[in-house]
Amino acid sequence: MNTDSRSTNVIVDELLTKINGQRLECDLLVSLFYSSATSSRRFSVCEPFPSAFKSPTGSKQFDNILESLNTLPPLSLLTTKESLYQLPTESLKLLDFIVNNNNNDxxxxxxxxxxxxxxxxxxxxxxxxxxxxxxxxxxxxxxxxxxxxxxxxxxxxxxxxxxxxxxxxxxxxxxxxxxxxxxxxxxxxxxxxxxxxxxxxxxxxxxxxxxxxxxxxxxxxxxxxxxxxxxxxxxxxxxxxxxxxxxxxxxxxxxxxxxxxxxxxxxxxxxxxxxxxxxxxxxxxxxxxxxxxxxxxxxxxxxxxxxxxxxxxxxxxxxxxxxxxxxxxxxxxxxSQWRPSPLSILVFSFIIYMAVLVFVGRSQPKKKPTKPLYFQSRLEL
Known part of the structure; x- marks a missing residue:
C-alpha cells in the first residue's frame, strides 16, 4: 500500500507500535537511510527513494530529505501519539517510509x-x-x-x-x-x-x-x-x-x-x-x-x-x-581495550625486577679495597 493513500492517523498508529516495540531496530533503519542520504554517492546509493520526495520530473530532492531528517528527534522521544503528531508532515512521511514501509520484504x-x-x-x-x-x-x-x-x-x-x-x-x-x-x-x-x-x-x-x-x-x-x-x-x-x-x-x-x-x-x-x-x-x-x-x-x-x-x-x-x-x-x-595475558604480566614483572636489582646495585657506595693481611705483615717487618 502506498504511504500517500493512508491517513495520518493510520501512519501514527503503525509508527507508534513499531517504535515502542522495536525502537533499536527502527533506529538502525533510520541510521542506514541517513548514511546513504548524506553520502557523496547519494544519487546512486540512496535506494529505494521515497516518491514523496521526488520532483514532478522524477529527480531526487535531497534538500527536502535532509531537512526532514534534521527535524527528527531521537526515537526515544517519539513514544507517544502526541510526539508523533507534532512532527512536520514531511518528516512523518519520511519516517513512515523508512520504518514502516509495507514494501519491505x-x-x-x-x-x-x-x-x-x-x-x-x-x-x-x-x-x-x-x-x-x-x-x-x-x-x-x-x-x-x-x-x-x-x-x-x-x-x-x-x-x-x-x-x-x-x-x-x-x-x-x-x-x-x-x-x-x-x-x-x-x-x-x-x-x-x-x-x-x-x-x-x-x-x-x-x-x-x-x-x-x-x-x-x-x-x-x-x-x-x-x-x-x-x-x-x-x-x-x-x-x-x-x-x-x-x-x-x-x-x-x-x-x-x-x-x-x-x-x-x-x-x-x-x-x-x-x-x-x-x-x-x-x-x-x-x-x-x-x-x-x-x-x-x-x-x-x-x-x-x-x-x-x-x-x-x-x-x-x-x-x-x-x-x-x-x-x-x-x-x-x-x-584502552587491550587486556594483558598472564604470560605478558609475568614477563613484565621479571623485567621490572631485574631493573630494580641493577638500580640498587649501582646505587650502593663502592668500598675502598683493603690490602691482604699477609701483605700488611710483610711491610711491618
Missing amino acids: FTVKLIDYKEFERETLYLEDLLEHLKTSQLPSKVFRFNYDPTVKEKNAEYDRLAKQFGTLFGYHGSANDSWNNIIRGRGFANQYISETCLFGHGFYFSSDSKVSHSFVKYGRWWDKSEFGDRVGCLSGCDIIDTDQTNRGIKVSPATSPLPSPRPTVYTEEDKELPDHYILSKIGGHIRVKYLLLFEDRSNSSGSSQTIPSPTPTSPGATTSSSPAVATAPAAVSIFTRI
Missing part, C-alpha cells in the same frame, strides 16, 4: 550477542582477552519473506538446491541501506581489476573482514552514537559461480546428502578463508554487526573513496553496494 530483530556467538561460532579460535576489540555493540538478524518479492523465493529455492556458505563482509556505512533494501550486491558495480577475479569478496574468518569495517557517517541522534562501523554476516549460495578457499566449509548442504567437498583450481588460488561470489543475487545479509566508536564523538565524517578491492569486504569505491578501506580505529581505543 524483510524483518529485522535485535538479538543477544551470545545467541549470535552460538549460531556462528564467532571468534571461537581467539583467546578471550583478544576478543575485546572485535566484539560488536549490537547484533541484528534479518529474515526475508518469500511471499513479498520473487527474488526471495528464488533465493530460497537455490539455497535448498545447492546449499550455502557463510562469510563476513565489511563495507562503508552508506552502502548498507542499498544492500539490504535496494539493489543488493549489484553486479554492475564490481571492479574489473579484482585480485582474484570478478565478484564480491567475503571471508569465513571474521577477523579478516573486520579490517574492512569503516567507521563513518551515522545518524547523529542515534542511540548507537554518531560514529559506527558495520560488518555483515552473509549467506552465499554455493553454486559453481562461487569460489571458496580450502578452509571454507559449507554452512548448509542440499538434502538428502551433502555435496562432496571438491575444490577447483580457482578455489585453490584463493586464500584459505576467502569466498568469491560472482552473482550478487546469490548473496543475502543475515546479520549486521554494529561497532560503536566512542573515541570520537565530534560528529560525522566525510566519505573517502576506496581503493580497488583485493580482499574480503572489498569492491570498487564507486559501488553503491560496498566499500573497502580498513577501519580507522583510534590507537587510544586499541590501548
